[in-house]
Amino acid sequence: MSDVAESAFAYDKTFDGLLTCVFDSYLLKRKPQRLLAFDEPAPLFCEVAHTVATDEKKAARVWAHLEKKMTELALHSLTVSWLADSITDVDELIFRYICKMIDSPKSIETNFGDADVLRLSQVYKQVCGERLRMLQFLRFQKTADGIYFAAFEPRHNVLPLTLDHFKDRFADQQWIIYDLQRQYGYMYDLHEVNRITFAADNKIAQDGLLDKSIMDADEQLFQSLWRTYYKSISIESRRNPRKMKQDMPVRYWKHLTEKQ
Amino acid sequence: MNAAMLDKLKILAESAKYDVSCSSSGTVRRNNGKGLGNTVGGLGICHSFAEDGRCISLLKVMLTNYCIFDCAYCVNRRSNDVRRATFTPAEVVEITMEFYRRNYIEGLFLSSGVMQNADYTMERLVRVVKDLRAQRFNGYIHLKSIPGASRQLITEAGLYADRMSVNIEIPTESNLKMLAPEKSYDSIFQPMKVIHQGVLESHEERLRHRSAPRFVPAGQSTQMIVGATDDTDKDILRLSSAFYQRPSIRRVYYSGYVAVNTYDNRLPALKQPPLVRENRLYQADWLMRFYKFKVNEIVDDTYPNLDLEVDPKLAWALRHPEFFPVDVNTACYEHILRVPGIGVKSAMQIVASRRYGALTFFQLKKIGVVLKKAQYFISCRELPVMGTINELKPEKVRSLLVAKNTKKGLEGQLELNFEQPVQLVTPY
Secondary structure (H helix, E strand, O other): OOOOOOOEEEEEEOOHHOOOOOOHHHHHHOOEEEEEOOOOOOOEEEEEEEOOOOOOOHHHHHHHHHHHHHEEEEEEEHHHHOOOOOOHHHHHHHHHHHHHEEEEOOOOOOOOOOHHHHHHHHHHHHHHHHHHHHHHHHEEEEEOOOEEEEOOOOOOOOOOHHHHHHHOOOOOOOOOEEEOOEEEEEEEOOEEEEOOOOOOOOOHHHOOOOOOHEOOOOOOOOHHHHHHHHOOOOOHHHOOOOHHHOOOOOOHHHHOOHHH | OOHHHHHHHHHHHHHOOOOOOOOOOOOOOOEEEEEOOOOOOOOOOOEEOOOOEEEOOOOEEOOOOOOOOOOOOOOEEEEEEEEOEEOHHHHHHHHHHHHHHHHOOOOOEEEOOOOOOOHHHHHHHHHHHHHHHOOOOEEEEEEOOOOOOOOHHHHHHHHHHHEOOOOOEOOHHHHHHHOOOOOOOOHHHHHHHHHHOOOOOOOOHHOOOOOOOOOOOOOOEEEEEEEOOOOOOHHHHHHHHHHOOOOOOOEEEEEEEOOOOOOOOOOOOOOOOOOOHHHHHHHHHHHHHHHHOHHHHHHOOOOOOOOOOOOOHHHHHHHHHHHHOOOOOOOHHHHHHHOOOOOHHHHHHHHHHHHHOOOOOOHHHHHHHHHHOOOEEEEEEEEOOOOOHHHHOOOHHHHHHHHHHHHHHHHHHHOOOOOOOOOOOOOO
């Protein structure tokens, strides 16, 4: 078992599971190079050395140690980076970062000369950037029963990070925000925000567009007002579509009212 | 609300679009849980980007584009034959609220042509912002102050708006007199002073009572048109620098002159707006605000205009080779900031990281330093690849960096061919 080039831990791909991996790795005095899901086949020349049973107590002990050493912002960057689900090896990055943090006598969070610290700060920036894009480019459509509905397909799983913002901003209107890619959403009913899922065959869960029959009477007017405004505000002699696409990438256009 | 609104909105957005101010930052306005909207942590959100690459953060409209003034550079001057329209205050309130509810916008930027007289117009503007706040709208409101409006009305408007602005438009008074005979510096500076005093008074008042009302919490901004007159960059930047000495002035915007009134002989006939010059002015503005540069270091009597080929920070570095090379592992933050190719974020990361060990070129590159530029101006514990500015001489470094740009094709807005001198129809 010890002769293979790489070793791997298998775990349940939860954040507590990841912290348990750290705990077990110090317990077994063995650093895995790879972290795999239970059903994931091990890559070539790599062997699953240990199967981790997620344990909240172990996870809490690791977290408590990190809390002692790191600033709140750095801790936050760990939990935020965890949401970067379109970077497949982000858990291995966080694992390495935590191990380096434990091994070092003082916090390494500002050592951007270290490849993992720098990479984690970049992933954190990427997730925060995607969150910002969601705050920018989310568009609500009003339904006949007064609920504002918006669909979005963020690159990372950032929907939970945006809820506080939308809850505060649109406190006096009911809304639903739905992540079409991950097929879940949140609904605000003027009191609290709850997680919801639509049935998979629901049309709304597929393309995120409201059918005209369930739209508010004025919805189409305001949509065309917005499109009119969008066209009129641009100065023809300064046309610069490249800059526009740079700041508002084409992949968001699908759900933008002004780009329909 | 009906389809006729489409036409009105089109006219009034088109007449407002030459105002470049777009920011929705600099203030925090919390939602109490019952109203609509908030203004988040001092950061504005850009909700869309128009075809010309400018951001759309606020609903930028005019209340009316009828105007009694006849300023040469303005599309809405009374002698222009353009379609005119007027919103009622209630219409602006409704569109703003409905757009905001759909997450289209961050708030309202309201401006207006002058109807009848300054006070009549200002009164209507004040009514819009007052109504919006009465309907518990907590979004951002940027209100244009009308030149010549009474002190009372400005003071009232300041209680509801987040930011107010008066556009100076032309950086020297003689040129303003020529292009806008009905305006004077006095009619522009007067409302600016009223706002400035209001901000200071409210600030002092709030030190004593926390519940004292806020007055224009996001401060004021102003705008200058670039390229409509023969003013040099020195005139423009000296004025900006003087503005930034006043704490209530947060931003000065520069607007490349778009030839809207080509028939007017007092104006130059530009084929395209001077976009590169505008870009350089913004870069110089950034140097003054975030890089601790003094205006005299950027432009002076020997160099009254900014270099269009290289950015002002690089231009300064080329004029001051004795300042370099800067050792990134020992130099202070202010000195690192002066290196072309190192921005505020990279400089802060360098200062934070070097405590753990000396930084190498490879690490600097990873951090985000533009080594293509910075390599001639820094030293770290490695041999420089190309030699520093002192070994190569500034002229050589300049030609290396400029050649690189042209080979690749200038980026973004810079690719517009704008090297020819401005063609004037009549000499000044």
